[in-house]
Amino acid sequence: MFRDFTNKIKALWGRVRENALIVLVIVLVAFLAFGLGRFSVFYSEKxxxxxxxxxxxxxxxxxxxxxxxxxxxxxxLPPSPQVAGYFVASKTGSTYFFPWCPLAVKISSTDRIYFNSRASAESAGYHTGRCNGL
Known part of the structure; x- marks a missing residue:
């Protein structure tokens, strides 16, 4: 039984050997071309x-x-905005924010108060607002 199986495999290999080698060469060339393309991008001049x-x-x-x-x-690129202080609050409100916080952007420029530190904002009677990182 084992000999019959090996004889069938040998007969099949004899019929497709040339085609299999051509397919193998094409696949190897494709992988080589892809690898060289990746290699050239990796080492290209910046x-x-x-x-x-x-x-x-x-x-x-x-x-x-x-x-x-x-x-x-x-x-x-546009110039970076000039920030007067690290924290901003409203004259009529009770919370302080970072200047880039969405809630701080809504404060009108005439009502804004700037603080250089959290301690100075808290000593003025303000508490932290709902802004990421505060």
């Missing part, structure tokens, strides 16, 4: 681009990989 702020306020150069063949780009 592109360089500049971040420019409007009105010449500040400019910095960042180096990073740009996926489109090392194309150099210039990206214009």
């Amino acid at each position: 592109g360089q681009f500049k971040v420019l702020y409007p009105d010449g306020q500040s400019a910095s150069t960042l180096t990073g990989f740009l996926g489109l063949g090392g194309i150099r780009e210039e990206i214009v």
Whole structure:
């Protein structure tokens, strides 16, 4: 029984041997091409681009990989907002927030009070608001 099975396998291998080798070569070439493509991206030269702020306020150069063949780009970003203090509160309210907190943004500019520390805000009678990180 075992000999019959091995003879059947040998006969089948004799018929498909040439086709199997061609398929094996094609698969190996495909894997090799994919691997070389990944290798070339991994070791490619990194592109360089500049971040420019409007009105010449500040400019910095960042180096990073740009996926489109090392194309150099210039990206214009808005200037960072100037924050008067670390915490903000309303003149008519009783809580203080970070200046970027959504609740602090709703306070009108005429009603805002700025504090440089939590202690100064709490000594003025304010308590922490519902803002992440407070």
